[in-house]
Amino acid sequence: MKVTDLVNDLGFAPICMPDPEREIHGCYIGDLLSWVMGRAQADNLWITIMSNVNTVAVASLADVSAVLLAENVTLEESIVQTAELKGVNILSTSLSAYEAAVKLSGAL
Amino acid sequence: MSDHLNFHFTVDGDNFVSAGQASVQVKKNLRELGLSPDVIRKVSIAMYEGEINMVIHAHGGTADVNVYEDRIEIILDDEGPGIKDVELALQEGYSTASDSVRSLGFGAGMGLPNMKRYSDDMRIDTTVGVGTKITMTIRL
Numbered sequence: 335m336k337v338t339d340l341v342n343d344l345g346f347a348p349i350c351m352p353d354p355e356r357e358i359h360g361c362y363i364g365d366l367l368s369w370v371m372g373r374a375q376a377d378n379l380w381i382t383i384m385s386n387v388n389t390v391a392v393a394s395l396a397d398v399s400a401v402l403l404a405e406n407v408t409l410e411e412s413i414v415q416t417a418e419l420k421g422v423n424i425l426s427t428s429l430s431a432y433e434a435a436v437k438l439s440g441a442l
Numbered sequence: 443m444s445d446h447l448n449f450h451f452t453v454d455g456d457n458f459v460s461a462g463q464a465s466v467q468v469k470k471n472l473r474e475l476g477l478s479p480d481v482i483r484k485v486s487i488a489m490y491e492g493e494i495n496m497v498i499h500a501h502g503g504t505a506d507v508n509v510y511e512d513r514i515e516i517i518l519d520d521e522g523p524g525i526k527d528v529e530l531a532l533q534e535g536y537s538t539a540s541d542s543v544r545s546l547g548f549g550a551g552m553g554l555p556n557m558k559r560y561s562d563d564m565r566i567d568t569t570v571g572v573g574t575k576i577t578m579t580i581r582l
């Protein structure tokens with residue numbers, strides 16, 4: 335499935351999608367950045383509640399296909415711009431990480 | 443002596459906003475060189491963890507990335523406090539990070555283990571009170 339499908343099929347809200355056609359394979363959930371760095375796989379959807387500028391750097395370097403901010407967590411506008419520049423897709427949802435993963439799992 | 447490309451960075455200490463910038467730039471440079479996504483990812487992860495460690499534990503330092511025909515070498519050099527017990531620091535979960543740093547998502551004690559895991563070779567030269575130099579090699 336593609337990042338755009340997260341919006342169209344699953345109803346997650348786009349925050350920024352510079353690379354909407356990117357394919358998603360699998361999912362990783364975590365808020366501790368070094369765990370994500372070490373354990374997330376390339377092309378995963380990364381679900382987290384950690385939203386600061388380091389989230390964007392980790393997403394870019396770990397090469398995940400998108401970040402999904404759970405529990406209605408928001409992102410500062412300046413960080414959204416950084417993400418846009420770095421080609422990092424970010425979406426949000428009011429669901430918990432668990433609920434979002436269940437929803438994703440049914441669609442993958 | 444051999445021909446190689448060098449990317450040099452000064453890493454700002456205690457600046458969490460720009461933290462990771464050198465790694466992001468290296469990723470971009472390696473992409474332009476046409477290296478494989480797998481290699482780029484390994485270098486990105488290993489370098490980012492080392493860069494962040496210099497920011498949060500050593501008040502910054504310098505980073506050098508050397509691209510050779512057969513390998514990429516990452517050298518992180520700082521004049522921070524040094525690491526007293528390297529074996530302990532390499533264990534998963536060991537961290538001396540402050541609460542404020544932890545609230546940003548750091549401090550899981552997974553950085554050095556990640557650096558070891560994503561590089562083919564890692565050497566740590568450290569002296570308490572003098573600084574730390576970490577050299578990582580990723581084979582192409």
Ligand SMILES: Nc1ncnc2c1ncn2[C@@H]1O[C@H](COP(=O)(O)OP(=O)(O)OP(=O)(O)O)[C@@H](O)[C@H]1O
Binds near residue numbers: 524532
């Ligand atoms: N450049 C450095 N200078 C001084 N001490 C360091 C340096 N790098 C690591 N350390 C020490 O080694 C410990 C373990 O490092 P490691 O990167 O594994 O974990 P962390 O940085 O504390 O947390 P994480 O990387 O998971 O965010 C650190 O908490 C710190 O005490």
Ligand SMILES: [Mg+2]
Binds near residue numbers: 491
């Ligand atoms: Mg670390």
